[in-house]
Amino acid sequence: MTRIQEKFQELKHRKQKAFIPYITLGDPDLETTHQLVLELEKSGADIIELGVPFSDPLADGPVIQRASERALRNGFSLKKGLKMVSEVRKQTALPLVLFSYYNPLFAYGLPALAKEARASGIDGFLITDLSVEEAQVPVGLIKEMGLDAVFLAAPTSTEERIEKIARFSSGFIYAVSRTGVTGMQKSISEEVRPLVDRIRAHSTLPVAVGFGISEPGQVQQIGRVADGVVVGSAIVRSIEENLGNPHLTERVGDFTRWLKGGG
């Protein structure tokens, strides 16, 4: 069993939901990312999504676009990112998901990457622009290494597509709360519950919901419907607001605890 699968099982026994923050690797630098992973764990993260910066993040809103730009300006490379992961792995057992557009992974070479990701302590991959239609080979390589492959399901996904997504996914399924790019929203879309129900009809995997979640009330609301909740832009914005602040990690930790409803 992977760390992701163990985590969801453990949470299920405790009747708790997974709280899954997203941060961009190397935003603003890898040392900060290292500190943030540890801080997020202390602040109640159950799983962390680590985003690979990309020059053309077409599924992301402005907040995560700017995070990518900061990381790339500061000389991010996937090799350095994995090295940081292997260091932080010595200090935490938290499941870590590599969240990326396909091209940076493809350029690295997926066979080598899957192996090195596993060695450094990554537990799963989520590739935003990899449709299940194109996923046969990459998912084979990922699963061969004993890692999870997480796929997105969207409100526009048909039953037929959800069935395929369920077949390719392991660890959990990521339900996109609404049509659109990543970013904060004032209210939770009414499309969430029907989508989660439709996924459950095709899969016994845990379902985490993300996109647009930025307040404690929304985190609670999603927790009543799904097995996990992903918060990205709100946390990345908290990083952005504290750039240059020597207490950046603590501030992001405070914000994360507030979001989770514990602080």
Next chain:
Amino acid sequence: MINLNLDQLPDAQGHFGPYGGKFVPETLMHPLEELEQAYLKAKNDPAFQAELDRLLREYSGRPTPLFFAQRFSEHLGGAKIYLKREDLNHTGAHKINNCLGQGLLAKRMGKKRVIAETGAGQHGVATATVCALLNLDCEIYMGEEDMRRQELNVFRMQLLGAKVHRVSSGSRTLKDAINEAIRDWVTNVRHTYYLLGSVLSSHPYPVMVRDFQSIIGREAREQVLAQEGRLPDLLLACVGGGSNSIGLFYSFLKDQNVAMVGVEAGGRGKALGEHAARFNGGKPGILQGTYSYVLQTEEGQIANTHSISAGLDYASVGPEHAYLHDLGRIRYTAVDDGQALEAFHLLSQLEGIIPALESAHAVAESMRLAPGLGRGRIIIINLSGRGDKDVQTVSQLVSGP
């Protein structure tokens, strides 16, 4: 000799050999399936084809002439050069062929709102034009840098009733305009039609745009047979995304004796970031929905590009081109900014035809190749657009900064 089985290209998932396919966020996957179904239905509907034919003829002015450029040919002292006059289309470029087709399709699909990206502004203008004609709401995404280079086209789009969104992210050119258009589409996908301007992005766009542009080659084939009694020896076209070139080449792909050269933008140097020659410095990768040749860093970050012509200034190229390149069916070469400018001047002076800077790249390649071919040989250049939009850019270059 390769045997191209055109009926099997692309496969059901939009693959041209290893290239193409669908690489978009899940939210867009079913909408792409719907688009494909709607397109296939329209393609086989005689009423749709009749309406498209009527608009191409009565609105855009097709067929465009195939013109023998006698003075230009004599000046070069080699092959006979014909120009396929796509610049004589309504709105001044080949882009309208695709916009009329997709505009009618949007209408059939019941979408009231159309969005598009534009580089040089030609596709934006053609989209805005067709939306005015068909009573569709129109919003265009354009990079800040391109808006500066093509100020007049921005005003033309506004005049036609379109809203133009300034894109200030990344390199502020075509690639960033496409990112922004996709972000809009993924948000408003249920009621918005994305009218993509080239043979790029996910299936079915590369095949659909090719089909709408292939009228160029169908006409050229008939015309050259009527005017010369035989097929040409060589076809030349510039390649940005690759729609005007595949439009001309497609009907000749099975004619093994017809050579084809796609001309990319050599920009101002060979270093990454200084040009847009994907087949001369790029490698296969995934950008904006498709797998094709991409100018990128070792790390898989997309490179900036440069060309004097905004329409060729893009980091990737249509997947069908990638496949035809690997097969060796089409040869790809690059012409730099200076050579394109020289061709721009020469064709203007010898034929009274001011070519778009994009098309001037293909004209420049003919200046290299024609002298080496015998006098009996025939070249067809796709003159994809007229140069009025570029007059200001060129005048600034001539008079110095």
